[in-house]
Amino acid sequence: MATDIYVWIAALLTLSIYSFLYKDNPLYKAAEHLFVGASVGYSIVITYYQAVLPRLINPIFQEGDWVMIFPTLIGFLMVSRFFPKYDWLSRITIAFMLGISTGINLPLIIQASLLKQLQGTMLPMTDINSILIVIGVLCVMIYFFFSSEHKGIVNTTSKIGILFIMVGFGASFGYTVMARISLLIGRLEFLFGDWIHLIKY
């Protein structure tokens, strides 16, 4: 058995979370709340020391970069949400954030996830993979085309599309099983290795 108090705390919290597999209970709830609280506390400390201090406080007070005050003020407007009379001020911050992120992301997403993917579909059908990609994309897109009734050739094509979708779901499910088992392996390794030393390396 482990002698480290932190290993014991982590092990007992893990067991508390796993107790949910039997049914919901106070131990599970306590561990869940503790997790949320610890995560928020950790986030605040890391964000302060890694982002706020070197990129805001130090530039303003040590390097005299007073321009940083303006984005800081815009950020502080979010606090107005606590005062119903002035909560409209927070919309300025939200609008600023939305505008910036949309402006940055929209062209990039179109280029990286739409145009490049379209380009990747327009393949010379010289090997079996290219043929499958082209046929798969066409059939699945026809399945999701709702402006025409699915009859005749459209119906046949959309049914082939369903087959491709099912293969996709199957691959995703297989990968999901693999991922979940890996997580269980990690926890059991901790409980039976680090905690009760049944697993030896």
Added chain:
Amino acid sequence: MKFWEMLSKLDRRIIFALVFLAVLLPLVFKMGLPIKGIQPPVKAIYDHIEKLPEGSTVLISITYSPSTMPELYPMTLAVIRHCFRQNIKVVCVSLGITGVGIGEMALQEAAKEYNKQEGVDYVNLGFQTGPVTLGMGQDIHKTYPTDYKGIKVAELPVMKNVKTYKDIGLIVDYTASGTGYIGTAVTMYNANLAVGVTAVGAADLYPYLQTKQIIGLMGGLRSAAEYELLIEKPDKGCIRMDSQSIAHLLILILIVVGNIAYFVTRRKRT
């Protein structure tokens, strides 16, 4: 018939117990099942790092939390070990708050093995807020003014010639789902990107592999084990594959038996 009916109404807790045993027993009694074949997307990452000249830099980006460590940590460690073995410098960043500690743990573990010096051979820049993947394309020193210990990045020898993505031979993003580097680092700055992802997210990233927007992909624990074999340093990834294989076998049997039970009992009902 009663047998199939009983199977179709099997309490889910019995399945939990079976999966529990299928995972635990191979960990306790090592089986050493073979891992055959290396997937081409995993080999591509290995080959790319092999071709990088000594002294070049690899950016390791940690975008996962401790919950996905069993899958992603072995592949993180394997790639860092490979870089250190090739005398390649490692710059670690975290796009999520919880990645800071994970990155530090992996760097220190590998650095100890290969006798590498912090600040000279590697650095953990930690976490930053805002559009970090975009900022690094313009100026890494401005995006990360200090490393995670508060030391000014400009004063670190490892960062002396690393200013933007142009100075980085490969970005390896370890993520629990999608990657934020494709839109920025790859599309805007033509950086080389490889992704290590949980098995859940792997299927979604294959289209980017096909379009060559990412040079390689490691999906789930199996890929981690394969990379460990490539660098000839079998570790946790390989050890865990016994449990993974046995659990998969059990799930396959359960799916087949469950379907037979369903069809047999359905025929009886009709």
